Amino acid sequence: MRLSWSDPRLRNLVWQILIIGAVVLAGWYLAHNTNRNLEQRHIATGFGFLGQAASIPIGESLLSYTPSVSTYGRALLIGVLNTLKVAVAGVVLATVLGTLVGIARLSPNWLLSRIAAIYVETVRDIPVLLQLFFWYGLLQTLPPPRAAFHPLPGVFLSNRGVKLPTIAWHAAHFWALVAFLAGCVLVWLIGRAADRRQAATGRRPRTWPTTLAALLGLPILVWLGLGAPLHVDMPALHGFNFQGGISITPEYAALLTGLVVYTATYIAEIVRSGIQAVAAGQWEAAGALGLPRGLVLRRIVLPQALRVIVPPMTSQYLNLVKNSSLAIAIGYQDIVSIADTTLNQTGQSIEGIAIIMAVYLTFSLSISLFMNWYNAHIALVER
Amino acid sequence: MSDTQPAILLDKVNKWYGAMHVLRDVSLSVGQKERVVVCGPSGSGKSTMIRCINRLEVHQEGRIVVDGTELTDDLRALDTIRREVGMVFQSFNLFPHLTILENCTLAPIWVRKMPKAEAEALAMEYLARVKIPEQAKKYPGQLSGGQQQRVAIARALCMKPKIMLFDEPTSALDPEMIKEVLDTMIGLAETGMTMVCVTHEMGFARQVADRVIFMDRGEVVEQGPPTQMFESPQTDRLKLFLGQILRGH
Numbered sequence: 329m330r331l332s333w334s335d336p337r338l339r340n341l342v343w344q345i346l347i348i349g350a351v352v353l354a355g356w357y358l359a360h361n362t363n364r365n366l367e368q369r370h371i372a373t374g375f376g377f378l379g380q381a382a383s384i385p386i387g388e389s390l391l392s393y394t395p396s397v398s399t400y401g402r403a404l405l406i407g408v409l410n411t412l413k414v415a416v417a418g419v420v421l422a423t424v425l426g427t428l429v430g431i432a433r434l435s436p437n438w439l440l441s442r443i444a445a446i447y448v449e450t451v452r453d454i455p456v457l458l459q460l461f462f463w464y465g466l467l468q469t470l471p472p473p474r475a476a477f478h479p480l481p482g483v484f485l486s487n488r489g490v491k492l493p494t495i496a497w498h499a500a501h502f503w504a505l506v507a508f509l510a511g512c513v514l515v516w517l518i519g520r521a522a523d524r525r526q527a528a529t530g531r532r533p534r535t536w537p538t539t540l541a542a543l544l545g546l547p548i549l550v551w552l553g554l555g556a557p558l559h560v561d562m563p564a565l566h567g568f569n570f571q572g573g574i575s576i577t578p579e580y581a582a583l584l585t586g587l588v589v590y591t592a593t594y595i596a597e598i599v600r601s602g603i604q605a606v607a608a609g610q611w612e613a614a615g616a617l618g619l620p621r622g623l624v625l626r627r628i629v630l631p632q633a634l635r636v637i638v639p640p641m642t643s644q645y646l647n648l649v650k651n652s653s654l655a656i657a658i659g660y661q662d663i664v665s666i667a668d669t670t671l672n673q674t675g676q677s678i679e680g681i682a683i684i685m686a687v688y689l690t691f692s693l694s695i696s697l698f699m700n701w702y703n704a705h706i707a708l709v710e711r
Numbered sequence: 712m713s714d715t716q717p718a719i720l721l722d723k724v725n726k727w728y729g730a731m732h733v734l735r736d737v738s739l740s741v742g743q744k745e746r747v748v749v750c751g752p753s754g755s756g757k758s759t760m761i762r763c764i765n766r767l768e769v770h771q772e773g774r775i776v777v778d779g780t781e782l783t784d785d786l787r788a789l790d791t792i793r794r795e796v797g798m799v800f801q802s803f804n805l806f807p808h809l810t811i812l813e814n815c816t817l818a819p820i821w822v823r824k825m826p827k828a829e830a831e832a833l834a835m836e837y838l839a840r841v842k843i844p845e846q847a848k849k850y851p852g853q854l855s856g857g858q859q860q861r862v863a864i865a866r867a868l869c870m871k872p873k874i875m876l877f878d879e880p881t882s883a884l885d886p887e888m889i890k891e892v893l894d895t896m897i898g899l900a901e902t903g904m905t906m907v908c909v910t911h912e913m914g915f916a917r918q919v920a921d922r923v924i925f926m927d928r929g930e931v932v933e934q935g936p937p938t939q940m941f942e943s944p945q946t947d948r949l950k951l952f953l954g955q956i957l958r959g960h
Binding site: 616 | 765
């Protein structure tokens with residue numbers, strides 16, 4: 329075969345070789361340059377520092393941690409968990425709030441839809457960093473612990489955060505939890521049985537009494553059977569701060585509130601457009617068949633709206649997770665904040681940045697994979 | 712219910728969209744097993760009128776009584792009527808995420824509280840009657856327009872309605888598919904179903920209709936048996952309309 333520049337296969341090949349060559353060259357240049365600079369400055373590379381004792385003070389942690397004793401590895405793990413703590417709660421709460429606001433905006437109730445519209449149109453226009461400062465500043469204006477708001481017994485609101493009572497742990501609670509999980513399985517089985525009963529007789533049996541009994545009755549019976557141990561750990565003021573109970577720090581509260589309130593505006597618009605994208609004819613056809621409104625929403629409209637909603641929703645989840653790195657601005661110790669301190673103390677910038685990138689890449693790819701799987705799962709069959 | 716009672720009664724029905732008066736004192740009585748074809752130029756209010764019969768549109772003045780039940784704000788009356796009145800739309804409106812069979816069984820299962828096996832057997836019976844039982848496991852997107860409209864007819868019939876409404880059922884179809892849908896409707900008419908059909912298919916009107924209603928600008932202008940309407944129209948508006956659609960064919 330004669331080589332000719334008008335042959336698209338030859339053109340493709342040449343372009344691909346050129347592009348790959350350029351990428352390899354750029355990679356080699358960056359690596360070479362970095363190595364030379366590191367050698368000149370006598371900086372050791374590698375992840376050995378992860379085993380060294382870290383002198384980072386950490387305010388809130390899901391794991392036990394002692395500054396100057398625990399390692400950098402543990403500090404970074406705490407950072408990852410703190411990011412995860414805000415990301416998971418944020419995604420769940422933003423989805424709930426956004427869905428409610430999106431539906432509210434479509435409500436025939438004038439006041440409700442107007443309030444939802446004003447919320448969406450103002451909040452989404454303000455940079456999220458400013459919003460975090462706002463929420464953090466607002467929480468700082470709360471009174472000091474001695475003058476804390478005390479709306480319910482055991483609940484205190486102060487500039488040190490929110491204090492809530494907890495229940496002292498007992499083995500009976502573990503078994504009650506097991507009973508609750510068993511109850512969940514039972515509820516699923518009850519639903520399946522109701523489906524079969526409906527398929528066979530046409531009548532769907534009333535399931536809520538048995539569902540309620542399985543979810544609440546079973547754990548309560550187990551708990552009572554084991555002697556009903558209950559000791560509530562109430563927070564109480566000792567000196568300048570509270571002791572006992574659990575606390576939500578102002579940093580976490582501000583970050584979570586800011587991310588949820590901001591992201592929910594986008595989710596509300598996605599939900600609204602998703603529902604509106606379902607043709608009016610679908611409502612009409614279902615209505616003309618005599619199907620009640622709730623059933624139409626559940627069986628006809630939402631399954632179709634989800635196909636429009638899921639892909640942009642994935643982007644919003646990714647945005648929320650990445651925006652959580654703004655935590656550093658209000659002093660919440662997420663992975664970026666702790667990795668930042670780590671690289672300042674150890675000088676291991678490249679490793680520190682690599683860790684941050686690896687963490688976000690892992691989170692983002694996990695979300696993408698799950699959402700893509702879900703999207704494929706609900707896709708329409710055509711042709 | 713007595714046989715003398717009309718299946719559908721419209722008494723001086725008025726409706727406005729804002730300032731636009733779309734139904735003007737429309738009065739109409741459709742008897743049991745009667746087959747009525749409604750025609751008229753676009754914007755004449757014929758679709759609005761038929762959509763008022765199962766309250767997809769709400770009328771503002773006058774009375775509408777369907778199968779002995781008056782249409783009001785009362786939701787239970789609405790449920791009763793929608794159960795007894797089937798509707799076929801211009802744009803099919805099949806549920807795209809459900810199979811053909813599920814499209815047909817959804818309402819019988821949830822509204823008529825029918826056991827699933829019975830609902831499926833019924834659906835297959837009607838799908839056979841519209842001559843597409845072999846498509847039962849497919850999705851609407853995999854069917855041609857004509858097939859989709861026949862499924863829509865079967866879906867409405869699965870609720871065993873006493874009255875069927877057709878809102879321009881062939882207007883969105885390619886010419887070669889119109890016949891298969893009209894044949895299905897003719898078959899249905901032969902079973903003695905009460906039918907109100909908005910259509911411009913004059914051949915269908917001649918073959919099936921007991922009575923033709925001509926609407927223009929929100930009013931019923933003229934009505935009568937198809938031969939009289941088409942061969943000796945009384946009003947100028949009907950003459951003009953017939954001239955226009957015959958020229959188009």
